[in-house]
Every structure is written in C-alpha cells, then in structure tokens.
Amino acid sequence: MNSIEIAERFGFLAYRKKSCPHLSLRIKGIDLHIDSKPIEGFNLITHAHSDHYGQRNLNNQRAFASVETAKILKAITGKDFEGKTFRIGDSFRLGELKVETYPTKHIHGATAFYIRDADLLITGDVKQWRELPKCRVLITEATYGHPSFVFEDEIEKLLSVAEKKVCLGAYPVGKAQRIAEILGKEGYEFTAEDNIKRICSALGIEVGDSGSKIVSPRNLKEGYILTAQRSYKAPRIVISDHIDYRGIIAMVEHCKAEHVIFYHGKASESLKKELAEMGVSCSTLKDLDLILP
Numbered sequence: 001m002n003s004i005e006i007a008e009r010f011g012f013l014a015y016r017k018k019s020c021p022h023l024s025l026r027i028k029g030i031d032l033h034i035d036s037k038p039i040e041g042f043n044l045i046t047h048a049h050s051d052h053y054g055q056r057n058l059n060n061q062r063a064f065a066s067v068e069t070a071k072i073l074k075a076i077t078g079k080d081f082e083g084k085t086f087r088i089g090d091s092f093r094l095g096e097l098k099v100e101t102y103p104t105k106h107i108h109g110a111t112a113f114y115i116r117d118a119d120l121l122i123t124g125d126v127k128q129w130r131e132l133p134k135c136r137v138l139i140t141e142a143t144y145g146h147p148s149f150v151f152e153d154e155i156e157k158l159l160s161v162a163e164k165k166v167c168l169g170a171y172p173v174g175k176a177q178r179i180a181e182i183l184g185k186e187g188y189e190f191t192a193e194d195n196i197k198r199i200c201s202a203l204g205i206e207v208g209d210s211g212s213k214i215v216s217p218r219n220l221k222e223g224y225i226l227t228a229q230r231s232y233k234a235p236r237i238v239i240s241d242h243i244d245y246r247g248i249i250a251m252v253e254h255c256k257a258e259h260v261i262f263y264h265g266k267a268s269e270s271l272k273k274e275l276a277e278m279g280v281s282c283s284t285l286k287d288l289d290l291i292l293p
C-alpha cells in the first residue's frame with residue numbers, strides 16, 4: 001500500500017522527507033517525524049539507540065522523549081536533552097492531537113506512541129507487546145522479520161556462566177543494562193566497563209567491582225556474546241532486546257491491526273505473506289512513495 005492508498009483508507013498521510021531516515025506522518029495537518037532528524041513539526045523519539053536519532057534531537061525543543069531516554073542520552077553524550085520529556089504511561093498534546101505512551105521494554109525508556117485521532121500506534125523497537133493498546137494501523141519494526149529468527153532468551157545459560165566470573169559481551173546501550181538487572185536481581189556479583197557503568201548509574205542500576213564483567217562486544221576477547229544475531233565468532237548466549245519472528249506476528253494479532261507499516265528492520269516476503277493470510281495488509285518504507293523535500 002503506498003502513501004495515497006494509506007491516506008484514502010486510514011485518513012492520515014505517511015510520507016518520507018528527503019535525506020531523512022524512517023518516516024513522517026501528517027495527521028490533522030500536524031507533522032510528526034518518527035526517529036528522524038529535527039525538521040519542522042514535531043519529532044518523536046522512541047528510544048536512545050543511535051539509529052533512532054535521539055542524539056540528533058538534543059537541541060530540538062519540539063522533540064519528545066521519555067525521561068529515561070533523556071537520561072541515557074545524557075549519559076552517552078554529556079549533554080542535556082532540551083526537548084520535552086514524559087513518563088511512560090503519561091499522555092501529552094501535540095496541538096490538537098493527544099498522544100498516549102506505552103512501554104515496549106526494548107531498552108530502558110523505550111516508548112510506543114498511540115495517537116487516537118488516527119487510531120495509530122508507533123512502537124519503535126519492541127521486546128514486550130502485551131501492554132500495547134489495540135490500533136487500526138501499527139507502525140513497527142521487523143529486526144527479526146525472517147522466519148529463521150525464532151528464539152527464546154537463554155537466561156539459565158547466562159546465570160550458569162556468570163557464576164564462573166567470565167566476560168559478557170553486550171551492546172553498551174540497553175543490552176548491558178538488561179544483563180546488569182538480571183544478574184543483580186539473581187544476586188550475582190558483577191562489574192562492567194566504565195561507559196556501561198555510567199549508563200547503569202544514570203538509570204539507578206547498581207554495578208559492583210568484581211565478578212563477571214560486562215563489556216562492549218568489540219572489547220570481548222574471551223567469554224560470551226549476548227545476542228540473537230549469528231554474525232559473531234565468540235560463543236553465544238541468546239538474549240535479545242527484540243521480539244522474534246513469531247513475536248512480530250503475535251504483536252500484530254494482539255493489536256488487532258488492519259495495516260502494518262514496517263519502518264525499521266527488514267520485513268521478509270514470508271512475513272508479509274503470513275500477515276496477508278491473516279487479512280492484514282502491510283507497507284515498508286519503500287512503499288511510502290510520497291517524498292517531500
């Protein structure tokens with residue numbers, strides 16, 4: 001479905017801005033840019049990962065991000081986020097539009113935005129979909145959008161190696177804090193690299209000085225890499241910040257969406273076909289053929 005077809009059927013415009021990532025929406029004449037560069041209108045930042053453009057919006061007073069996203073951005077850059085912040089679960093207004101916020105548990109602060117005027121939910125990256133509201137149109141991710149990606153987190157395996165005081169390679173923003181919380185809750189001693197410690201401390205997660213060490217994947221010499229991706233050489237423990245292929249389908253079912261726009265990650269032909277069989281149409285960024293200067 002292209003931009004015009006979406007507009008005809010659902011009453012809002014989904015378009016792209018030239019040389020900007022992801023997508024923009026025009027609802028009741030208000031422009032919303034999702035995980036994009038600062039542009040005229042409002043920018044919604046789903047979470048603090050760099051490929052979702054929060055760092056580019058630090059000075060943008062018309063950008064919106066959760067309190068925790070702002071804290072992580074500050075821990076990474078040393079700079080304050082000058083946009084508007086909200087607590088996840090709060091609502092706020094963008095002119096006429098009321099925006100509700102929901103957690104996706106992808107990383108701390110990760111937010112889904114629901115716009116009732118268009119019955120539209122923008123999830124960003126997702127780890128848990130159970131608290132998301134129903135919607136007619138779902139704008140979401142497909143990081144693991146291929147049927148070969150079916151997995152479950154291997155928490156037991158993580159805990160059994162953590163006992164042996166090993167190095168654990170985890171992406172410093174998000175994944176590392178997930179691991180720190182799991183180890184902390186289970187009573188394991190652990191420490192972390194300084195950049196990871198800084199983000200943990202911004203979020204109130206305690207990190208000790210001994211035990212297993214959480215490091216960036218690129219600093220991992222010996223130990224385990226914690227990811228669902230298969231491209232690493234080190235021994236792997238599957239722990240993901242994303243839903244898998246089955247999770248994407250379960251989320252679409254849960255939300256009762258009629259149409260899905262995959263705006264991040266790669267939706268495979270199998271995924272599109274499986275959704276079509278469920279009576280759900282879908283678009284990817286390539287289908288959004290209205291490109292404004």
Ligand SMILES: [Zn+2]
Binds near residue numbers: 047049106125
């Ligand atoms: Zn992310």
Ligand SMILES: [Zn+2]
Binds near residue numbers: 049051052125264
């Ligand atoms: Zn992402």
